[in-house]
Amino acid sequence: MTALAPAPRRATHAHPHRLTFAHLLRSETIKILTLRSTWWSLGLTAAMSLSILFLLALASNDNGGMFSPVMIMVAPIQFTMLVAGIFGAIMITGEYSTGMIRSTLTAEPRRGAVVLAKALVVSLLMAVTTVLTYVVAALITAPLVPGGLDWSEPTSALLPLLSGVASMVAFTLIGLGFGFLIRNGAGAIAATVGILFVLPIVMSLFAMAGERWGWIYESVAYLPSNAATTLTTGGATDLSGAAIALTAWAVVPLALGWATLRSRDA
Template identity: 65%
Template sequence: MTALAAAPRRATHTTPHRLSFAHLLKSESIKILTLRSTWWSLGITAGLSVGISLLIALATGEQSVGMEPTTVILAPTQFTMLVAGILGAIVVTGEYSTGMIRSTLTAEPRRGAVLLAKAIVVALTMMVTTVVIYAVAIAATAPLLGTSIDWATPADSIVPLALGVMSMACFTLMGVGFGFLLRSGAGAIAVTVGVLFVLPIMLSLFTIAGPDWMWVAESSKYLPVSAAGSLTRPGADDLLEPALTMAGWVVGPLLLGWVALRSRDA
């Protein structure tokens, strides 16, 4: 016993356990897909998108000059973008309200990896959902429109639909960024709705203020909703500027959210 007591203790050093990124993605997928709010948001998105497309098809299908089938499918984006942005916000702020974010950051102390994993899972979830919604809407509206999408012309079919899927993912990522930045569900939702819905209306009011204020109204083309409209317009060929605009609106909030996540306690 004396010898054991006299023996020097071996120093032990422990390092924080870190999850592999694959396990982190799996963890985030389980958290997000087991939330009722996620399925409610996706269900509302599907209902709005298919329902509005059907109404448009009913209203224009019997006219001699109707809307392009691709436009009918993409038109509801101006409404469903709000649900997408709100979903991204509540996925993040819900963890702060329940305190689960502390457990998440204890299991994975690399905060940038947490933000990246959550962003990837939420974006992929919205993209897959949007693809399914478009497929259902195309099948449901084709008999009413009396014509189908011309898949032989990618610029009028595949390209705008693919960019529509990407736009929905971008709206969701904006909500994720605002969620990490503000941490408050009400605050993140208010900012998301303000940027996507209120701000375009406010800028459009300057069209009646005279030519001296037209530059304010014209600046609305740099808002995410205008960029998405330009990207998803069938036959559009100038996609660089709206693509950069949309990328800026995604990277900006995510970068600010990352800074807030790293600089503040959970």
């Protein structure tokens, strides 16, 4: 009788060359910055913002200061939020369409780390783009709006601008979360646009439906776009509720995307 060969021992370290998180961040930064879609998205965000606020500044100047400088600077968010959401979506769906996601997960099997690294990189890029846009916007509006920005009152100047930066980051993370969750460019973009733009319009229609459906209309205030408007107006009272709602809209899709990435093959 021949002796049975011993079963091969399983390796105790399946991934001895696992990337550190710092290396993963660097890798994601290089990957994203080398995509033309990144520069197109960020450039379009800045161009749209500056074009809209320039027109608003001219209109305000012609009507004796109809809009405050801060209102002029944060008003474009209602349009650029779509670009921010789409930017977040295509930053991951492009990897699924090309198969690069497999290489990413081979180099770094910790899928939560991959989600976190990509979220940090796209958030930082959108935040920097928004801050630079506001700097240029301040220079544009200064000669057109009487008085300019009043920095002596943080709640009326600095806080709305910081809220604007946070809102653009949140819109980007919503798109990124749907990208991880749906894994298809068209589907992720459709879901992002639906949440940011279509859903508020549909839910607003319930204002005419009577008291029975009033709760639907009242919940419109906690949709991402409306929550961002509340935060950037500066004079709203329910700032904490709007902040919680916007944070939840950014975190929940990312969490669902992470759970999907863990449970399904790339």
